[in-house]
Amino acid sequence: MELGDRMLRALLSGLGRKGGTRGWAFSSWQPYLPLAGLLSATEVVSHWTAVFEKRGIPEAQASSEYIVAHVLGAKTFQSLRPVLRTQPLSPWQLQHVQKLSSYRLQRMPVQYILGEWDFQGLSLKMAPPVFIPRPETEELVEWVLKEVTQSSCPMGAQGGPLILEVGCGSGAISLSLLSQLPQSRVIAVDKGEAAICLTQENAQRLRLLDRIQIVPLDVTLEGSWSHLLPWGPMDLVVSNPPYIFHQDMEQLAPEIRSYEDPVALDGGEEGMDIITHILALAPWLLKDSGSIFLEVDPRHPELVGSWLQSRPDLSLDLVAVRKDFCGRPRFLHIRRSGPQCGCLMEA
Numbered sequence: 001m002e003l004g005d006r007m008l009r010a011l012l013s014g015l016g017r018k019g020g021t022r023g024w025a026f027s028s029w030q031p032y033l034p035l036a037g038l039l040s041a042t043e044v045v046s047h048w049t050a051v052f053e054k055r056g057i058p059e060a061q062a063s064s065e066y067i068v069a070h071v072l073g074a075k076t077f078q079s080l081r082p083v084l085r086t087q088p089l090s091p092w093q094l095q096h097v098q099k100l101s102s103y104r105l106q107r108m109p110v111q112y113i114l115g116e117w118d119f120q121g122l123s124l125k126m127a128p129p130v131f132i133p134r135p136e137t138e139e140l141v142e143w144v145l146k147e148v149t150q151s152s153c154p155m156g157a158q159g160g161p162l163i164l165e166v167g168c169g170s171g172a173i174s175l176s177l178l179s180q181l182p183q184s185r186v187i188a189v190d191k192g193e194a195a196i197c198l199t200q201e202n203a204q205r206l207r208l209l210d211r212i213q214i215v216p217l218d219v220t221l222e223g224s225w226s227h228l229l230p231w232g233p234m235d236l237v238v239s240n241p242p243y244i245f246h247q248d249m250e251q252l253a254p255e256i257r258s259y260e261d262p263v264a265l266d267g268g269e270e271g272m273d274i275i276t277h278i279l280a281l282a283p284w285l286l287k288d289s290g291s292i293f294l295e296v297d298p299r300h301p302e303l304v305g306s307w308l309q310s311r312p313d314l315s316l317d318l319v320a321v322r323k324d325f326c327g328r329p330r331f332l333h334i335r336r337s338g339p340q341c342g343c344l345m346e347a
């Protein structure tokens, strides 16, 4: 995906926006009168762009383009056939656009309004309050895939790595890894019931149910892992855990604060609560030389490095830090020490 696309997709989910809250947009919204007359898709986009701009809705044009394209059966406005952009919308289509746009006026993220969103080329169902996968996480998946495919040593009994995902949300990471690693099997856990159901539904839609076990589980509860590893220890643990520093939660954009589950975001005082639980479990979860890939806050590489030094008993090394498309250090590769066989060695 192009850098510009990633940026836009990040902005549409309110990611990284601090402040800019317009509480009034939520409380004083009045329905707009339905547009009347013969209006083309292009004119409807212009109308709603102007309305969104007037009401301080972020990414006004992209939001209205996505909504109109969705009502006309396309993913993006740019992909609409030219004739569909210029011919008048039916009264039903106009009403549908109006209804979806009213949700946007209430700061609902576009992904929830449309009910689906693409991640790594997979169309995933989205539903509040389950976390909307962000474009940065696609970079985490790409890194994992690169490391796995470049590894010189076969992983897993069937030749593909056994992967555990902690905090699967909509299933974005697990399902994209499974779809690109046909020999792999995944255990996906989450403590949220809505997340477990959505991962299940997305796995079914993508016909990947036969290689995934989806388990409701809170990683912070002691002993919860004992029955979890039917295939033995894992080759990889991947997670985009809740990692926002608690004091930063207040500054999140209204799109996030009002619609996404805070449990998916709040990582505690230093954003490390779930990260440290995952790391502390590594000796039980991972094979020798197994790897953990994490998405984190830019302050975490240093914090995690220091934390690991204070826990030599875990035999974990921070072997690489990667930057995201904005140049911020956001992804960690941590390896469990053990006999080396060239698996997932950093270049």
Ligand SMILES: C[S@@+](CC[C@H](N)C(=O)[O-])C[C@H]1O[C@@H](n2cnc3c(N)ncnc32)[C@H](O)[C@@H]1O
Residues within 6 Å of the ligand: 131, 132, 133, 134, 137, 166, 167, 168, 169, 170, 171, 172, 173, 189, 190, 191, 192, 195, 217, 218, 219, 220, 240, 241, 242, 243, 263, 264, 265, 274
């Ligand atoms: C940032 S979201 C990531 C979702 C998904 N992996 C993605 O990248 O789109 C974090 C997920 O971790 C889950 N989670 C939070 N605390 C957890 C815990 N203690 N045990 C298991 N899952 C947890 C949340 O429910 C949420 O779905």
